[in-house]
Amino acid sequence: MADVTIIGAGVAGLWAAYALARRGITPRLIDRNGAPGAHGCSWWAGGMLAPFCEGATSEPAVIAHGRQAATDWAEVTQVVQKGSLVVTLARDRAELDRFARRTTGHSRISGAALTDLEPDLATAGREALFFATESHLSPRRALADLVAALAQRGITIERDEARPDDIPGTVLDCRGLAAKAPGLRGVRGEMVMLHTPEVTLSRPVRLLHPRHPLYIVPRGDGVFMLGATQIESAGPGPVTARALLELLSAAYALHPAFAEAEVIETGADLRPAFANHVPRVIRQGRVLHLNGLFRHGYLMAPALAHQAADYLQTGTKGDLFHED
Template structure:
């Protein structure tokens, strides 16, 4: 039997991969429901490894390539790619993004309009990453919880983990040396005047924005990555920046209703890469930065290779896709 502390996306992914291999799993979670994991609950849900390559290490791209196929087993995946755009005065930002990433095509203004008619006439160029996708992270977390329970995993909600566990996936609560919080802020808006069907990354030298469709007329927007440990409500400045960038993407979003705001503290090491860290008898799976849904599947398989000597993955380096 293997015990796991934490039922966020990382802990559940580890439980799923271990249980698939016939291991009995017990998960301990202080919260009472999947929604009590703010890092996972407030995530964007973008399965966008090539876009992340713009600022992340190449290992993030390699780790994340297999995430789309993994999540297809669990939940609904919207496979419509990622569209990256910038205003005319920020065209240099688009060119820089293109140089730093791979697996994209450059679109003309007409091609941008064909992909997203709501953006017709607004952007002269765009980058399209056709093999990327997105999920609704909240539904995905609920579906992953159901999937692990169907494999016989027992999740003990409202229950502190024992002093000694085999796997620790508690994020910042694990208090690992070198782990720091990175604050992410988001808003959920509703607009029936603008219909967008895929993830949009709107480049701006100061306030890059991503917009992810959740359901008809509902969008999640996010942009901020703030070094700091405060988990308080979203700040006025951040809210103004988020909504201002959304308005610049499409003026009709200025009439959108703000349904929800949220803040999550993302556990991150100095290189913003996830790690398997052995301390005593406990293996810590931590440091996902803003890549939890993208990288959890590969790191869970890596954990299996370490704990179970899984020959399928034992010869792979830590950051190769599993």
């Protein structure tokens, strides 16, 4: 059991190492780029632990496993448990009705109740869905905290170009698209970081829009992460002008003060996804592929890691486990 190597130190690989370490198994952890950073799509995530919101478009497995994510993450990093809010512009109220029908775990609020939660969003006549049990975290802090938790157990990240064929014994391949797992494709996501002292938000806010849906995650100190785009693409590259325009236009529609915000960072990367957008542990001989996290990286990485660890320790095959 000591002969386990994990390739890839993004959110999937770090969680796999942590899940094994908690069971007394010390893995070797390697990544061609070393510690987490801008080279990995985990770096550009929103960090929303919002299984009920994701239920609007996701498979039941994402909701079921995602409900445990906040508890798992709280072992290693700060988790903000203030729920999440879903709003629309006045002309798009039908979108809110549609979202409400597709999800559970929410209450419908307006007026004084909305003012109490997010005063800056409480415009006349606005209604919202409040998902009180959802949470969020800061992805970059979470990655750093996972690295620190592993270091306390004597597990460090080796910088190495090794591939599964180069390594004896059991291998957990957590390299995302680089692993070329069967059925995997790239889904491009783009984001922008803004700074403005004119807006105060306490929790993630999703703006439903027929053309430009948007989520905004507060990072503290007047910093906000905006994300929304989902483009089927295998090509990397910087944020496009169209994506930036759509993100900023939607943010301005949500609150006019965002028009004067300072753009402090933009980023884009390819998220690995399977056809049904549910991640998998895929066994190919002695190699386990942990992959397909799509936009659910922080929501589903703990569950994927636990199922891989279950299989290695007891042979148990969970619902995310597949044989190739």
